[in-house]
Amino acid sequence: MQDWWKKAVFYQIYPKSFKDTNGDGIGDINGIREKLPYLKQLGVDALWISPVYLSPQIDNGYDIADYRRIDPMFGTNNEMYQLIEEAHQQNLKIVMDFVANHTSDQCTWFQESRKSKDNYFSDFYIWKDAKTDGSVPNNWGSSFGGSAWTWDESRQQYYLHYYAKEQPDLNWENPTVRSYIYDMMRFWKGKGVDGWRMDVVTSISKNLDFPDNPRPFTTENQQNGPRMHEFIHEMNQEVLKPFSMMSVGESPAAKSPDGHLLVDPAREELDMIFTFEHMHVDRVKGNVNGRWALKPMDLPALKKILASWQKELRGRGWNALYFENHDRARVISRWGNDEEYRYECATAFATVLHGLQGTPFIYQGEEIGMTNPKFAIDEYEDVELQGNYEFYVKQQQTISEEEFLAAVHKITRDNARTPMQWDDSQNAGFSDADPWFKLNPDYSLINVAFDQTSEKSVFKFYQKLIELRHTEELMTEGEFELLYEEDPARFIYKRRYKKTSWYILANFSNHNQSIPEDLRDLNGRFVLKNRPERNTLDPALTPYEAFIFAVDEE
Numbered sequence: 001m002q003d004w005w006k007k008a009v010f011y012q013i014y015p016k017s018f019k020d021t022n023g024d025g026i027g028d029i030n031g032i033r034e035k036l037p038y039l040k041q042l043g044v045d046a047l048w049i050s051p052v053y054l055s056p057q058i059d060n061g062y063d064i065a066d067y068r069r070i071d072p073m074f075g076t077n078n079e080m081y082q083l084i085e086e087a088h089q090q091n092l093k094i095v096m097d098f099v100a101n102h103t104s105d106q107c108t109w110f111q112e113s114r115k116s117k118d119n120y121f122s123d124f125y126i127w128k129d130a131k132t133d134g135s136v137p138n139n140w141g142s143s144f145g146g147s148a149w150t151w152d153e154s155r156q157q158y159y160l161h162y163y164a165k166e167q168p169d170l171n172w173e174n175p176t177v178r179s180y181i182y183d184m185m186r187f188w189k190g191k192g193v194d195g196w197r198m199d200v201v202t203s204i205s206k207n208l209d210f211p212d213n214p215r216p217f218t219t220e221n222q223q224n225g226p227r228m229h230e231f232i233h234e235m236n237q238e239v240l241k242p243f244s245m246m247s248v249g250e251s252p253a254a255k256s257p258d259g260h261l262l263v264d265p266a267r268e269e270l271d272m273i274f275t276f277e278h279m280h281v282d283r284v285k286g287n288v289n290g291r292w293a294l295k296p297m298d299l300p301a302l303k304k305i306l307a308s309w310q311k312e313l314r315g316r317g318w319n320a321l322y323f324e325n326h327d328r329a330r331v332i333s334r335w336g337n338d339e340e341y342r343y344e345c346a347t348a349f350a351t352v353l354h355g356l357q358g359t360p361f362i363y364q365g366e367e368i369g370m371t372n373p374k375f376a377i378d379e380y381e382d383v384e385l386q387g388n389y390e391f392y393v394k395q396q397q398t399i400s401e402e403e404f405l406a407a408v409h410k411i412t413r414d415n416a417r418t419p420m421q422w423d424d425s426q427n428a429g430f431s432d433a434d435p436w437f438k439l440n441p442d443y444s445l446i447n448v449a450f451d452q453t454s455e456k457s458v459f460k461f462y463q464k465l466i467e468l469r470h471t472e473e474l475m476t477e478g479e480f481e482l483l484y485e486e487d488p489a490r491f492i493y494k495r496r497y498k499k500t501s502w503y504i505l506a507n508f509s510n511h512n513q514s515i516p517e518d519l520r521d522l523n524g525r526f527v528l529k530n531r532p533e534r535n536t537l538d539p540a541l542t543p544y545e546a547f548i549f550a551v552d553e554e
Contacts, residue, residue, distance in 0.1 A: 005195070005318075011047055012049075015048065016050075020432075030079060045091075065131060095246065100195060108121075126206060130157070141216070168416050182235065195247060202252065205225030244529045249270045264317050321360045332346050337543070346458045364420055365420055392404065410537055419431070439491050512543070525549070528549050529547035
């Protein structure tokens with residue numbers, strides 16, 4: 001099957017936090033190799049590996065200094081090649097993560113570019129003169145806080161960076177830059193890589209008029225530039241199509257009505273994109289504090305957004321399904337109840353997500369119901385958190401430290417980056433040494449070894465969901481219909497294929513919720529349920545209960 005990814009389930013590995021084998025407290029490539037049997041046991045088909053390239057680690061590897069060299073902290077190039085080969089032996093595909101929007105400021109390209117305005121690399125990045133008063137070229141903001149421009153003394157110009165100042169944005173208007181990126185992709189294809197996850201790929205084109213944003217130091221006008229589709233199509237033609245490489249791009253600004261422009265097969269751009277839209281349903285829109293201004297999760301909004309993507313991409317694209325990744329906190333801590341109903345919560349969110357049409361992406365630890373830790377501000381590592389804390393709390397003083405920390409405990413990226421919890425031994429079986437980042441203190445109760453032997457095993461529930469994806473055509477081909485869209489507590493939808501309909505029901509509340517009267521008389525069978533005692537459609541849905549119920553037409 002050429003589109004193998006349509007029936008696949010992906011597993012994202014954040015190598016730094018996955019498994020350490022050499023005792024330095026940092027996860028490594030050999031740790032991934034060691035755990036291939038575990039991943040095969042789970043049943044996934046492909047591994048998305050976050051960046052392991054040479055990097056100063058300002059942004060945990062998303063600041064790349066050399067695209068072709070493995071960072072010694074993770075291992076060697078040969079170990080990476082061995083991982084690819086061993087994964088293939090287990091019928092696991094390997095998808096590498098790369099950043100085309102920016103590099104590290106330690107990349108040779110940038111080190112040369114900053115030396116003068118007329119050398120070979122001078123036009124590899126986006127440089128602008130200061131305004132007559134010496135100030136920044138415009139009011140564009142960095143996603144990590146403050147201005148997107150930094151002054152470079154050696155070149156006597158400002159350079160653009162949508163993220164940390166150590167992550168200068170590449171100039172995709174320069175065809176040599178694009179050819180360098182494509183050559184890098186071909187290099188890894190030659191080593192056996194099966195596809196790409198592309199970090200903020202929809203940012204690669206910039207509006208070269210550099211208009212001010214409506215609000216200073218926000219990022220409102222900095223996505224989906226005028227040549228974005230042209231550049232991505234060129235990448236498709238140069239690398240993705242000729243080498244049959246699967247692609248999923250991070251697309252922060254995509255909305256369902258325009259998402260097909262990136263993933264419609266006829267346009268030959270990307271196979272899938274990660275939208276951010278459904279992950280903002282707990283954000284106060286337009287607030288000066290950006291993503292740190294939170295409100296309770298709006299379930300009707302979540303349902304409508306997910307349903308809209310199901311509708312808009314049907315027949316002209318394919319959905320990438322996720323709730324968690326290295327940039328997203330643990331969903332059961334963010335939107336659920338990870339204390340009283342952790343198992344039910346984890347399996348309910350999984351049921352709703354995996355039942356949709358699209359390709360599910362599982363983030364490491366999600367399959368055992370890992371939770372957010374609640375650290376103090378100074379115990380977090382993330383450059384985004386540090387930059388935003390400095391900007392919003394210290395400089396702008398638009399949010400109190402207490403409010404900011406409450407938001408951090410819900411949504412900061414570091415919530416997903418604590419070391420993987422393998423067992424209840426010292427350091428959770430992650431490493432023999434002190435880990436690079438603090439462990440979640442709950443690891444003695446939440447870990448792989450315990451979960452796999454538990455009566456309430458999140459892992460075993462995921463195994464069943466993955467098996468359905470592999471064996472049931474309805475999961476990939478079935479039509480979608482959202483039911484009871486305004487209901488504030490119940491997420492209910494229907495999938496239909498040929499003469500079979502599946503009803504997916506979940507209660508996302510701490511209270512019993514009745515099963516709608518018009519569903520109680522259905523005659524059918526339970527396909528999957530997270531409450532084993534459920535045998536009929538009569539009793540109310542208990543907190544975070546979820547199930548799939550099949551009805552066959554006669």
